[in-house]
Every structure is written in C-alpha cells, then in structure tokens.
Amino acid sequence: MKGTPSMGKFKTPTHARCRRCGRRSFNYRRGRCAHCGFGATKKWRSYRWLKSLKERS
Numbered sequence: 001m002k003g004t005p006s007m008g009k010f011k012t013p014t015h016a017r018c019r020r021c022g023r024r025s026f027n028y029r030r031g032r033c034a035h036c037g038f039g040a041t042k043k044w045r046s047y048r049w050l051k052s053l054k055e056r057s
C-alpha cells in the first residue's frame, strides 16, 4: 500500500459530483464546489491567475 495506511479508507467522499461543472469537486460539508464555486457564488469561480492559455496575452 502506498502512502499513509493510517489515513484509513475514504468511504465517505468529501467531494461529490458537481451539477454545474461535472467534476467531483462539490464539497459536502461546505456545500460548494471547489472547482467552479457552485453553492458559494452564482458566477463561475475564476481568478486572474486561472485564465486559460488561450486568453493569455
């Protein structure tokens, strides 16, 4: 087994499938998506440093 065996097995996932971005980034406990910010903001989570390669000027 790799990593830390004492961590236990994550039977209860922290993140579920997000309805908006489709990633498994929706945090159960916080009630928001770690990827797109669903639940925390109506807009998509975005940062200036997060701009895509295409948008780079």
Ligand SMILES: [Zn+2]
Pocket: 018, 019, 020, 021, 022, 023, 025, 026, 033, 034, 035, 036, 037, 038
């Ligand atoms: Zn999301």
